[in-house]
Amino acid sequence: MVISMNKIFIRLFQVFSNQLVKLIKWEDPLVLSGEKTLNKLPKMLKEQKIVNVFVIVDPNIYRLGLSDAFLDGLKEVGINYELYTEVKNNPTIESIEKTLTSYQKKVFDLTIVIGGGSAIDTAKLTLIVAENKGKKLKQLRGYFKVRKRIPPLIAVPTTAGSGSEVTIAAVVTNDETHEKYAITSPKILPRMVVLDPNLTINLPPSxxxxxxxxxxxxxxECYIGKANTKYTKKISLEAIKIIWNNLRIAVEDGKNTDARNKMLEASFKAGCAFTRGFVGYVHAISHQLSGFYNIPHGLANAVILPKVLEQYGKAINKDMYKIYKALGYQDNLSMDEARCFIINEIYKMNNSLNIPKKFEGVLEKDIETMVKRCMKEAHPMYPVPKILSKKSLINIYKEMI
Ligand SMILES: [Fe+2]
Known part of the structure; x- marks a missing residue:
């Protein structure tokens, strides 16, 4: 009885919050995509009369020389830049203060960030603090607390996955408590996104x-969730199709710019979808594993995905059948069979990408705490297709160790 009342509360909360979120509309950033697009940017900025820019570059990207042609291009067209490369993996309140000191040395017309999710979040967080003077990051934690729109930001992702270039959230860690939290607001969206596959060709297969x-x-997670609009249904399904057909190619042949380009496009589309339609238990479970054991976010998600889909069972039959059909499978399977088929294909995909079925070093004694935190993260915010019990969540963790 207690559980069902709790479920009723969670669903009522979601009905209310989904309506609220749908009322808050925003436009996705402008997109510039294709091979070597980044090198065309300096000329375009010059034409827009840009004079001073703040450039944040992921240290590895900078070391590999992948930003050299762009920086040379800025010099050639006479645009002054201040370069910042001390991006921290998983930005903290302290690391953002450091970036802010650099940013506040001059007045800039715009900021350009070249890097993965951590670099893009560093740029978003720095600009949030710079623009919302007097406010500390911890005061802006949660939803829609950022009052002023951040100054113009161009995001250039160098990994195809986080979607941070198009999401309305930025994640920061408290240095003292090691607690990670998000600041969510459409006011932190970049104005423009550059999707250049040449920046991702040196990424290692893993x-x-x-x-x-x-x-x-x-x-x-967005597609099978309960907070979709026509738009999020459409683009999340498109992203699934693109990833299904291109991820293995991009991993096996890193220099395949067509597959790299398509993965950037898919990651962008998935980002557009989930920033409106949310994620689900896979993320809630994986965040705890990453917090406790530093397991890379994507790796944790990949291992957890089929396990959570198995737990959802028939509740996701309709959507899984639509995914099955959209992926072009022709066999006349029942809905149950189609769901099991897709889950099995995800296991196969993980296997072909050298992703293990279990995690090493995860301790059974930590499961209870991880499940508690996972439930706190997921309930009531994530519009999951089926509310899982504490016991089911414990079983998912146990199956993976
Ligand atoms: Fe994620």
Missing amino acids: ITAYTGMDALVHAI
């Missing part, structure tokens, strides 16, 4: 696989 699976999880 990173390509983990980040690509993260994007697949974004798309699937």
Whole structure:
């Protein structure tokens, strides 16, 4: 009885919050895509009379020389830039203060960030603090608390997965408590996104696989969730199709720019979808594993995805059948069979991407705490297709260790 009352509360909360979120509309950033697009940017900025820019570059991307042609291009057209490369993996309140000190040295017309999710979040968080003077990041934690729109930001993702270039959230960690939290508001969206596959061709296969699976999880969790609009249904399904057909190619042949380009497009679409339609238990479960054991986000998500889909069972039959059909499978399977088929294909995909079925080093004694935190994250916010019991969640964790 207690559980069912709790479920009723969760669903009522979601009905109310989904309506509220649907009222808050925003436009996705402008997109510039294709091979070597980043190198065309300096000329375009010059034409827009941009004079001073703040450039944040992921340290690995900078070390590999992948931003050199762009920085040279800025010099050639006479645009002044301040370069910042001390991006921290998983930005903290302290690391953002450091970036802010650099940002506040001059007045900039715009900021350009070249990097993965951590770099893009660093840029978003720095600009939030710069623009919302007097407010501390912890005061802006949660939904829709950022009052002023951040100054113009161009995001150039160098991994195809996080979708941070198009999401309305930025994640920061408290240095003292190690607690991770998100600041969510349409006011932190970049104005423009550059999707250049040449920046991702040097990514190692494992990173390509983990980040690509993260994007697949974004798309699937959104598609089977209960907070969709026509738009999020359409683009999440498109993202699933693209990833299904291109992730393995991008992992096996990293220099295949067509597959790389398509993965960037899919990650962007999945980002557009889940920033409106949310994620589900896969993320709630994986965040705890990453917090406790530093397991890469995409890897954790990939391992967890089929387990959670199994737990949902018949509740996701309709959507899984639509995914099955959209992926072009022709066999005349029943809905149950189609769901099991797709789950099995995800196991096969993980296997072909060298993603294990279980995690090493995860301790049974931590499961209770992880489940508690997972439930706190998922309930009542995530519009999951089926509310899972504490026992089911414990079983999912146990199956993976
Ligand atoms: Fe994710």
